[in-house]
Amino acid sequence: MGDADGLDVGETAPDFTAELVDPDGTVREASLSELVDEKPVLLTFYTVDFSPDCIEEWCSFRDFDWFAASEDVQVVGVSKSRPYLHKRFISYLDLNFPLFSDPDLDVAEKFEVSYKAFHLFSRSRRSCFLVDGDRTVQYRWLGEHWLDPTRDTPPVGEIHEALVDILDGGGDEDPDDGFSGAFA
Template sequence: MPPSDTPPPAEPLDVGDRAPAFEATLVTPEGETRETNFAELLDKPVLLSFYTVDFSPDCIEEWCTFRDFDWFASGEEVNVVGVSKSGPRLHRRFIDRLDLGFPLYADTDLAVSEAFGVAYRTFGVFRRSRRSCFLVDEDGEIRYRWLGEHWLDPTRDTPPVGELHEAVQAELADDPETFGF
């Protein structure tokens, strides 16, 4: 991610805020790995899902739930993209192992997480991304936000799939897609 003139937010970004511009390494289900500007994905709404690292038990559960519900992969109306501290090689293995149908950003320095205000230190020591989801519309405005709230370790919360589905439906408004429900 290129350096920014503005410092990262002290608090997580909220509904109505503009999503920050960034570029990071994106690993696709098709095996492509390339630097990708977030704006390239905004041809339709984007659901960014921040998580800690690939292959942690809580993250496997989250991504398998997303995959199994197939509520976003079944339509072409929303881009779902994961963001974690894991690097491109581990992302490639994670996508292949779980048979995921969506790309993952490698946020190895947590610059993207910091820009969204979701980087933190677990137990005050290890830097990672707070479990969170942001639905960003085509204009770059955050339309929905979910933040993990666990008192000791926010990585232990799992995004509410039903609530995410409702947020996507509200954003699409006139699209009858069922997203697997």
Template sequence: MPRSDPKDRPSDPLDVGDPAPEFTATLVTPEGETREASLSELLDRPVLLSFYTVDFSPDCIEEWCAFRDFDWFASGEEVNVVGVSKSGPRLHRQFIDRLDLGFPLYADTDLAISEAFGVAYRTFGVFRRSRRSCFLIDEDGEIRYRWLGEHWLDPTRDTPPVAELHEAVRAELGDEPETFGF
């Protein structure tokens, strides 16, 4: 199997226990608002920061529809699910509207957020993008869980395991969902 050039691979991503870097970037909300928002503003509850390539790529549509369709994430009451991609605010607005997403999306057009988390890389040494990845960040700004796409050449091709992410969030919150006696 061919190997990619080391310069094409992502840098070392942040790990569990690391502090999440503070940043401020353009955030597009499901309610139609576009504003500058810092990560710390969202940390009134844990944040699941999900990095993806661009809006409307087939694999990204699959990922965000899975988040949307997994009702527990859609409630937004226990965890803030927030996307990060290279797409700009206008495309984010269309993506949110077309897929009926209930999650805000950061516009990381210069990949500064991706670089801060160690998930920016170059495909074939040319195209800069974000490695598909998820970081669960607690209210104190500490990374409590991370998932990284592992495809040997294109780490954007892996899809986050929604059930595993849900379990990590449940573990962070320290409670079990109500079973209503069943």
């Protein structure tokens, strides 16, 4: 799976513009740089809406209150599902997270997480990237399943702990770090 090794921590995340479905069902063109201007983004790649493991993943993020109500980070999904399916998925699971539509896996390719499952089916590797206001990758998690990395579900508890450590910065409050004020 060498073609899906993902961006490394410290690398600059590529900017992109794609259709984004907001939790209220609004579909709009949005860019990553717009979103990170508001607050850091945990960009979460998954396979497709309504697959059982993706339902489990998004229910985990929804049910882990910190992700659903955090003032410090915005969780944003990315999958190859189209906007009309994202609307149904958001409504069905009552999600408070926007979802990017990446039908051709262009965004997944930019983040180096696209691959061909069984050398046949194009997919994005289940992965998470914390991107700050400078579009620097501050954290990453990559699915490691030996056969199909779309089967791994992000460990939201571990991700939460890592993000709290990063966002808190051990008390460092550099106003230019993209995380100023977090947990202050």
